[in-house]
Amino acid sequence: MLKIGIVAGEASGDQLGASLIQTLKKHYPHIHFEGIAGPLMMAEGARSLFPMEKLSVRGYLEVILSIRELLSIRRQLVHYFINNPPDLFIGIDAPDFNLGVEEKLHAKGIKTVQMVAPTVWAWREGRIPLIQRAVDRLLVIFPFEKDYFAKQHVTATYIGHPLVNQIPYPVQRVKARESLGIDAEKRVIALLPGSRQSEIKYHANLFIAVARRLSQEHPQLVFLIPFINTRLKDMFYQQVGSSIKDLPLIMLQENAHRALSAAEVALVASGTATLEAALYDCPQVVTYTLSSLTAWMVRRKKKKGFVALPNLILDEPIIDEWLQEGATVTNITQSISLLLSPSVKREQMILAYQRMRQALELDTESAMMEGIKQVLDQHAN
Template identity: 50%
Template sequence: MRIGVVAGEASGDMLGEALMHAVRQHYPEATFEGIAGPRMQALGARSLFPMEALSVRGYWEVLRALPRLLWIRWQLRRHFLSHPPDLFVGIDAPDFNLGLEKALKEGRIPTLQMVAPTVWAWRAERLPGIRAAVSGILSIFPFEAPIFEQAGIPLTYIGHPLVHRLPPPDRAQARAALDPTWSGDWIALLPGSRMSELEYHGRLFLETALRLQRDFPQRRFAVPLINAGTRDYFQRLLREPAYASLPVTVFEEDATRILAGAEVALVASGTATLEAALLECPQILTYRLSGLTAWLVRRKGVKGWVGLPNIILGRAVVPEILQEQATPDRLAEELGNLLRDAERRAEMRQSFQEVRRRLQADTMGALVRGVERALTHAP
């Protein structure tokens, strides 16, 4: 079996890793090619373009990268139509993948979208286009099924692979593993995985750390950056005189060990907020976009929460400090309040245990069922 894939960022790479493991349990000869990150490539996936080329968020940011993105999508379309895979799976990145999936489905290639586009939050007008593009959806959230099934789009709920990949940690052991020579506490800083996110959040997070250091001098800061480009960018910021004295350690890895060992975390909105919840790390969520993107989002009338833990639970558990409100003073104040309040941190951890319970599922089995369903009902 030959499967085409496109993963657009680190979280998609983790989901793709789970997909590859599940499929190969039943189809050990299965091969994967398209766009893959380091986790999928470690399992043998062939990446035709670097995953980082798709790691763009925000209207203005996408506009700047649009010629490159369209060229990559055209190349992938040509490749897969001339060498048809048995199945194509787009992993998240719906703005990129849906157009590609539509072209492939019209070419009689079965298509799956892993991670449903967020029509439940906004952009419900996308449903007809999604129906035209995909043979089915692999959904990671339980509340999505009625929306898509009512629109005539086959959906398989797979749970979230991170639930199985990230068991509740031994925090003391994880903290010690970060640096055996340091017995104090860590504050995790997760500014994002995309370069555009680092450009908006890098200095913001470091300025926040400067303010926290004044009130909590016995804490150190841990920053996980697995991508070489974002890591180099952040380390250049750290060399600036204003930040040279900050006790910051940059880890060349994903966020798992850091969130498992940290006392609290400042997290850029995205899958990392769910990772922090599953690892029971109390957190403050923040995000900044370009002024144009923020204006367009508001014009769409987007309401409700943006953080996955809050969306899953249907209540505000994690504070969300967004856009103009996201200043170093405000973020430092929120984190400081959380650091001073052990009872609040314990309540947050209890809520995060509920997040885990809600996302439990037989993910490996469901992934295979979703794949076989798409193959059986091929266009």
Template identity: 45%
Template sequence: MSNQRPPRIAIVAGEASGDLLGSHLIQAIKAHCPNAEFYGIAGAKMVFAGARSLYPMEKLSVNGYVEVIKHLPELLKIRRNLKKTILANPPDLFIGIDAPDFNLGLEASLKSHGIPTVHYVSPSIWAWRGGRIKKIAKAVSHMLVVFPFEAVIYQKAGIPVTYVGHPLADTLPAQPDRDGTRARLNLPIAQPIIALLPGSRVGELKQHAQLFVETAQLIQARNPQVRFITPLISRATREIFTAAMHACEHLPNIQIMIGHADYALAAADIALIASGTATLEAALLRRPMVITYRVPKITAYLMRRQAYLPWVGLPNILANREVVPELVQENATAPQLADALMALLEDKTRRAEIETEFTRQYVSLKQNTAEKMAAAILPYLKCD
């Protein structure tokens, strides 16, 4: 690479959690290479950190077999056009952030053209579709993993890997301030509060909005003192959730927030969460939770045929046991979720045990991730 131009990095994230991780990664690299340029597919946080997005990140935010098939022609066209753009003026490095179904194929092609590729956040090969390790070996020059047990898998496969910890553990407080956060959000200090996190994608809200609202309605009928807070990151998701609320016969006391899931979780006693990165965020904030998830029936059938683990929630996977309840698919009903949440709310001893396990996970994942990421990536760049 000539020193006449700054380091250039093509980068792709596919959803809100990847956008957050990508923003941390960009900041980590810029701390050492302030003039580094990033372009590709990025969300608002990555753009704010300095990336130039060529396509809306939301185009990639689809999940499940059925949903992906519906959007496949558009996704393939975006990937072809992005590959042409990258190869027309090759960067020093490509970084794919999660989104393995989109990124791994792109990475394999770019790597075959001599462009180094880093993939950040391992696909869940320890949970299902373990055969992907062969595809990953062809696609990835270096894998950055966020969980300690993942590094062993890649070492055995001969794939360069670095365990960097999880950046959320570095950014979230060591001692979450429940009362202080409630005061900041104008929430009552003494009343029980349950955070509702139905997901970040429109598809997730279509599956979960009515379920979450009906669950809140049942809980409030049993304990009128309970209040609910729901952080939603986009207008589209807020509209779906609001419509579900107004379809209720008895409107539960739900306060909708614009984003800030961390505030909602810090303020809450417990949470109901659609499986995903939000479950890890809740664990790192030491908030007991009930995990749920619904997908179309055919998607659930296909995923179950390939699953290796009995859990879907990251806190349970990290503990290798059921720390918090999981009620998914046909078990994800409002009465069952309400019962599980009320049991958790009323059992202080159990909540304390869960919080102890979550403290252990917080310590394990707090690794000064920014410096570890930079140390793994900088050898691919020449910084002035």
């Protein structure tokens, strides 16, 4: 029995982890996964030792408030894997948590792979020595990362992004709208405020204020908000209260895929959802707000100018980004209104999405297996 330690820290990592587990099970029928997993990974058979939601924290202030619990979970997890060593440990994203686990396990002779590289090319480049100590191999999802890490003497395998192969193309917008019972004359905007509690806290009221302004200017609009679980949905309700009264709003308890299939524009909190929107050919506006302390720290250490993944991949400002002080109802509403019309901006964005898709297309399953098999074979030798 092949034993794999695995840790995902948020919804996007859970998606990647489920895809990875499916792939590995095809090649290794007798395989066991345990660590920290989300609902999709657990549905594929992974055993979760701690709730994944405990790791879904973003921002310096938010991490400080949760630091004791996070460190306790990490200590317990490291202790467990040292006493029950896996054949391989795979960390999925969540680098601030996973690199600490990987460093300690690697020091004990356990092979380690980090899937989704820390964005050291964008900020906090000082983490490179830790990556060199902690991992045997990175599985990177953006084309430029393999060469970047080679220059840093870190072995990396480019695997493409699994979402490219998972998201159906071309998009069936009419079918998606019909499945949601939306009348043909209505216009649809998807609101994706994030999948972390801290993101709901900072974005809920902003997103609803934008929706209300847009609804006044465009009475035919319908808004879709997907939530991955009841907890986030309830938290959103608590944040916005009666401000959603009379707003043409449909709340979904599912991933964002159907909402993005149905929408002609999306307002998206920066993260993997920006890539999902692009792969659904959904023009978008990106926003993000943090605590003042976290925003100050990010600005001090940030190297790249973009945050939206399509902008980073293409190294072009194809999507408007309204961050922190710039994340006002007026700014965001104006950007969305421009995309609701048949504008040059809208057309250029969709063409850029197609270029991005071509850049990311790859046989992800084969590339992923090649990278992992090489590490396992080294372990066997």
